[in-house]
Amino acid sequence: MSNPGRPQARGQARKEHILAVALRIFAENGYRGASIAEIAEGCGLSQPGLLHHFPTKADLLIAVLEYRDKLDAEKFHVDDPAPGTAALRRYVDIVEHNAHLPGLVKLFAIVTGEAAVSTAHPARAWAVDRYEKLIGGLAANLRLGVENGSIRADVDTTAVARRVFSMMDGLQLQWLLNPEQVDMPGLFRSFIDDLTVEITA
């Protein structure tokens, strides 16, 4: 563990503080509605002080998104192979985890929505790549299941992977709009349970 008294560790801690503040402000306002002035103020920095770390609002958004993707990938070992339906269970855990982090869910919902409607959005390439990686990774694990005989050979693995992330995204919207009545993790789990039955050989 690094010593937080050393300059490099202090610099890292300051960057992580900025990313946490920026996440909250982007999550509530989207990229378009968030201002560098508000983020700087939330960090206790001047605007030039903030821009010293991240030269533009777009750089800061991309840094927040990549940082959160990296934390989740490490926490849930999403890059490790998980042949067959084990890969589906991983996403049940992630949705369960996300239900305790509405700010993070909001961030992904609003930034993906903005990027989906505008090819000029700074997170457009991030969003396109993210889905291709998520879908490609899950489809590859499902194909390993086809190869080891645990998943039916006639399953369209890419189509199933697209369904899984669609369900996750759509349930997030319903949950954010109505958190009291929508049991996001329960609904997602039962979807995955039914899907598992459907594709099991």
Added chain:
Amino acid sequence: MSNPGRPQARGQARKEHILAVALRIFAENGYRGASIAEIAEGCGLSQPGLLHHFPTKADLLIAVLEYRDKLDAEKFHVDDPAPGTAALRRYVDIVEHNAHLPGLVKLFAIVTGEAAVSTAHPARAWAVDRYEKLIGGLAANLRLGVENGSIRADVDTTAVARRVFSMMDGLQLQWLLNPEQVDMPGLFRSFIDDLTVEITA
């Protein structure tokens, strides 16, 4: 049919022109990123001229959303009862139709995303009500199917309805991000086909 030369019909045509221009600008920019100045310019009106018809940007957004909902409800007869899985087929037709209307899909995607992350958004109540109505309506039709014996009695009709609209919303995002590779109507149709098999008695 009304005579377009009469003042009332001209007023209606002007309003519909404003709604069409506003839809396009809200769809590309969201509520937050759209400006009354740009919408007025797109309509060939002064800002006071536009605000004479719709006093605020929020009024104009709500008018666009309600107008589109009304057109779709009429076109697809969504308020007519459709017991059982017939109600699911209706949404296959709607997604097929939407695949030709990316501007409309963008509008709903961005406004729902903005409203989901902010309780202060002017379309928050519209979005909450819209999902409750869509989900309640589909669940009611599925319950009619349980009652007439076409759908299994142990099906959680509200959970199934939530799944259907989640899948629709999530596939829309993937399609908007990657229209060349994502066959939105085909993926939605195959999801509904599998769901129909799963819930049929």
